[in-house]
Amino acid sequence: MTGVLGALLAIPGAVFAGFGLYLVILAAASALVHRDGAIALGRPRNRLLVIVPAHNEEQLVSRCVASLFAQSYPRTLYRVVVIADNCSDSTAAIAAGSGAEVMIRTEPDARGKGRALRWALDQLLGSPDQPDAVVVVDADSVADHHLLTELEAAMGRGESVVQADYTVLTDELSSRRTQLVAAGFLLFHRVRFSGRARLGMCANLVGNGMLFSRATLEAHPWSAFTGVEDLEYSIDLRLAGVRIGFAPAAHVSGPGSATRAGEFRQRLRWEGGRFHVMRNRLWSIVRAAGARRDPRLLDAAIDLATPPLGLLSMATGAGFIAVSAATIARIAPVWALIPWLVALAAIPAFVLIGLHAARAPRSVWIAVATGPLYLAWKLATYMSLLRGFDPNRWDRSERRDTSAPRRVDIAGVPIDAVDMAQAISRLQAAIGGGRLFQVLTVNLDFLVRAQSDPGLMRIFRRTDLNLADGAPVVWLARMLGVEMHGRVAGADLVPALIRELAHSGARLFLLGGEDGVAAAAGARLGELYPGIVVAGTYEPPRAAVEEMNNAEIVTRIAEARADVLLVALGHPKQERWIDLHRDQLSSVSVAIGVGCVLDLIAGRSRRAPRWMQAVGLEWFYRLAREPRRLLGRYVTDAAWLVLISARVLRGRLAGGDRVAEPV
Known part of the structure; x- marks a missing residue:
C-alpha cells in the first residue's frame, strides 16, 4: 500500500x-x-506596412511613432x-501630427x-498599394532602431511569420514589482523563444513586434478576437503548418501598467486567457499531432501545457511539502520525494541560467530576490481565476501621464509619482518658463518634521515637484x-539634470556648503x-534664514x-530660504534644495x-558612518513610520481613500 x-x-x-x-x-x-x-543582413527589398493599433x-x-520613423530600414520602403x-481622446490627432497615417475606427x-x-x-491588404509584409507594434511601445x-x-x-524580442521598459529606478515583471518577460519571451529557435522549434506570437x-x-486571415488574440492566432x-520564427536581434519594449490594479487586471487577462486557450485548444492540438504524426504539433501541445513559472513554483512547493509530510508520517516512501526535489531544483536553475543568458540588468537580479512576495501576489491572481474568467472581456491598462504626474498625499505632504526621466522632463520644460519652479526631494525625515511644523507643511504643499527621495516614502x-x-x-x-542641460548652455549657481565645497563642486561639474x-558659487556664513546676508545672496x-539654483543649506533651512525669496529670484527657473549633494x-x-x-538600505550605510548625529533622528523617524504605516493599512483594509492623514 505504501508503494x-x-x-x-x-x-x-x-x-x-x-x-x-x-x-x-x-x-x-x-x-x-x-x-x-546585428546578424548578417542583406539589402532590404520588401515593402513593409507598420500597423499601430491604439485605443486612447x-x-x-507620439513616442512610438517617433521610434518607428527613426528606423535603420529605408524610409521609402515602409509606411x-x-x-x-x-x-475618446486625442490619439488620432497626435498620431497624425507625428507624421503617421491614421485610420479611425468607431465600432x-x-x-x-x-x-x-x-x-x-x-x-489595407485590399488597397492598390499592397505591402510585402505587415508589422504590428503596440502604441505604448518603443521600437529599437533596427527592429x-x-x-x-x-x-x-x-x-513568413516572425516574432521580435519583446521586453519591459525599466531602469535602475523602476519599482521592484516592475523589475519582476521585466524578469518574467525576459524568461518567457527572450529565453524560451531563443532557446526554442536554437533547437529548431517554433516561437509563439506575443502581440507586439510581429x-x-x-x-x-x-491565406490565413486574422481570426482571433479574445483577450489573448496573439496566442490564439x-x-x-x-x-x-505555418512556422513562427524568432528574431533575437529585433527588439521592442513596452511599459508596465501604471497601477497595481491595472497590473492585476493585465495579469488576470494573460493568465486567464492562457488557461482558457489551453482548456479549449490543447486536446485538439494533441489529436491533430497524433492524426498527422507531426512532432511539431506535439511540441506545440507541450509548450501550451507548460504552466506559468509562478504557478509551477507554487504547485511544486506545495507538492513537496505535502509529500514530505507523508514521508515523515511514514505513509509514503522516501523515494516519492525524488521527482519533487528535481522539480524544485529545476525551477531556480531555469531562472538563474535564463537571466544570465538574457543578460538581465543588475536591478532585475536584485528584484528576483523578492520573488516569494511576488508569488503571493500571483496567488491572488489564480484565486480570482477560480471565480470565473471572461475571455472576451476587453481591458485597457492605465498609462502614466508624463505631462501631469499623479500625486499621492502622505500625511499631508504631496508626493509626485514620477520616475527619473519624467522628473528631468518636467525640469527641462520649466527652464525659461518665467517663474521659479521649486523642487523638493522628500525623505522620511521631511515627512516627520512637517507634522509638527505648520509653516514647513505649507511650503511642502506649494512646491512644484515633490520627489520621493527616501525608500520609506516609496513604500508608503x-x-x-x-x-x-x-x-x-x-x-x-x-547630475542627471545637469547632463541633460549641458548641451543648452544653461547657467548654474551653487549656494551653500562649507570649506570651499561649492567651488570644488562647481569645478567638478565643469569638468x-x-x-x-x-555662473557662480557662494558659501554664506552660518546663520538662521532671516539673519543671513540675504540681500547680497x-x-x-x-x-x-x-x-x-542648487541650495545646500541643509534641511529644512534650504527649503525655507527658497520659499522666502522665490519672488526675488527673477532669473531662476528651477531651484532645488540639495542637502549634501x-x-x-x-x-x-x-x-x-x-x-x-x-x-x-542607504539609510543604514549613513547611520553606520555617522551614528552619533543620526541615531536619535532615525529612532524618532522609525517610530513615526510604524505609526503611519499602521494607519495606512487600517485605511486600506477599511476601503478608505489613498490619503494618509497627518499624524
Missing part, C-alpha cells in the same frame, strides 16, 4: 519535474545564442499607419485589438495603492559636463543670471554602494 501511495504522489512530481527540465533545456540552449551586434493612447503614441480604435460594440487588426487588414531591419532579414531567410508576410495573412497558424506610496517606480534621489537627480555654465544670483559631487562624501541604494 502504491508513493507512486501516486511521485507521478505529479515527475510531471512538474518534466516541465522544469524542459525549461532548463530551453535556458541552456538560449545561453548558446549569440546576440552581439494620446500620452505615448506607418495608426489605427485609432474607438478613441464601440466590437472593441479590442484583434478586431481592430482585422478591420484594418481587410482594408524593421531585423524582422525583414528573418523574412529574407524564409520565415511580422506577417502578405501571403500568410491572405499562434495556434491557428501552427495547426495550418505603494501601501496607499500608487505605483512608484522607485526613488528619485537628489544625488541622482542633480564632467563642459557645456554647463557654472539675491544680488549675486541675479548678477549670475542663473537658470538653475555638493559634498558628493566634490568628493568630500561617499554614497552607499549601489546594491544598498537599490534595496533601500
